[in-house]
Amino acid sequence: MSHSFSVDLGGLIDLLSEHLYSGPEVYVRELMQNGVDAIRARQQQFGEGFSPTLTFDIDGETLTFTDNGVGLTEDDIHKFLATIGRSSKRGNIELIGQFGIGLLAAFLVSDQIELVSRSASGTKPLRWLGHSDGSYTLEPGPDDAHAPVGTRITLHARQGRAEYLLPEKVSQWAGEFGALLPFPITVNGVTVNENGAPWLNTEYGEAARREAVLAYGAQLLGAPPLDFVDIKTGAGQVQGVAFILPWTPTLERRGQHRVYVRHMLLSDQEEELTPRWAFFIRAVLDAGALRPNAARDALRDDADLAAAREEIAGQLRAYLVGLAERDPAKLRQLIELHYLSIKALAAEDDDFLALFMPWLPFETSAGSLTLPEYLALGSQEHPEIRFSSDLNLYRQAAQLALPGQTPIIRAIYTYDSTLLARYAALSDGVRLTQLTPGDLVQEFASLTPQELRETATLRDVAVDTLLPLDADARVSRFDPAEIPALAFARSHRDLARTREKLGGEQGGLWADLLGDLGADSQEAAAEVHFNIAHPLIRQAAQLSDGPLLRRVLGMLYVQALLLGQHPLTARELSLLNNGLAGLIADALAGAGQEQAAPSHLN
């Protein structure tokens, strides 16, 4: 026995409303979409000798939507309208509908759909009445020889849905969805759309067009855009504009682009049509030949979308390149706001790199500099780019204003070091050096024999005090003299830290294993340099071994760790706490004696 599937329409509508559509208001979009498709189909089949219109008329809780599109024959109604999942539009690239479910959205707000239609093929008007329980009737429509070609759909608000039929709401949605439609949409006689895309309006010349587009951009962004780029692609037939944001957007935020498909709004949050690196733009694009998904809130991810995105990337690139010649002042402004995204792009593209590198600012120990400015400060015979991708090391290096030393570039974004490496490779004779802690130490001036003698005790006590904390102590001289001590972490410091933590808290297998690993290393985890140029260190050098000197050295070490932004271990923290407590106790004891002294005198 063979049977047919039957569909529970109520269940299907629940499915659509809960999982496919963002809210009941999408019924406005689906009605309009069908109207737009019907108008296009009429133009395709019967020519363009009519003025397209879409109208909403709302009377109380009844809404009537009318289009003057191609209409439906009796055969169409049975085959397409009343068969869920079948569409007359499949394969017609110029129409948006294709799934054969859009009209069901009307059931989100109404229990029945009345459709009166007259086909452009000249048949008589028909009246179809569909119910949300899945039944429908079809009868001859109002027998008017002059009935206009097109379709009229009437909905009555179902319980709890009246607010979705309010004229002000319908006006707002219809205006948003149909903003770019090149013909009027009216709600109760008032036109609600802008009648076409501003970037296409060349009626009053190029200057007026630019002005209109910039005014549109200012409204979209809430502030005048820095500029805009006209976009036009072959793949997907995308047309529109990309506004250059007048502020620096956050790096994590992907573009929130407004995308239309065949003039109907798809999304205000589209992310896939523009390249990832272009987070300095907000685009408004109308895709003539890209496909929406079934929910019609995003583009279908296919080869056409990828090809369109590539073309848009090329056009944005070409705009930036062209700006260098056309309007360098604007380029400078743009780079100031968006250099992070331009760097990301330059890291992937050598032509772009060569073009933009001279303009891009880098954070350096001598302030923000472009690479030519930076190189002008260093040796001209042996040009060198010195950088650090370790923020702590960079900070310490930046503090050490060593005279005659090439400034250090802070290269902490992943693409920074790639950019520097590619730039060095492209430029003749420029050496690229990644800074290491050892480099900094090498720059320290060595002590005179007399200073060595004078600091012998200090050094011995420092080594003795700090070795249990896994730190090597040295006495050096470096600038600026205001820094009493500098600490550098060595690479296996983290290992030592983990070992200490596990040893202290759990012991056992892991602690033993890590202990063995650590035992391979002859070096201490950190290296600290006390600065003989600092008055405090010179004073400390005069102390003999004792609790005060040990306490002072321990605290200076922890201070150096903090200065270098190294996280502290529990032992280092307690060293700081105990040291502080001791100093405060000593100070209080001293103050007590001072206060007690006058009474003795009396």
Ligand SMILES: Nc1ncnc2c1ncn2[C@@H]1O[C@H](COP(=O)(O)OP(=O)(O)OP(=O)(O)O)[C@@H](O)[C@H]1O
């Ligand atoms: N206003 C209209 N004018 C002419 N035909 C219409 C109209 N509305 C619906 N139809 C017919 O009804 C069919 C089903 O419409 P429905 O909106 O459910 O699906 P679709 O538009 O084909 O596809 P999608 O689900 O992707 O929107 C359409 O394919 C079309 O043939």
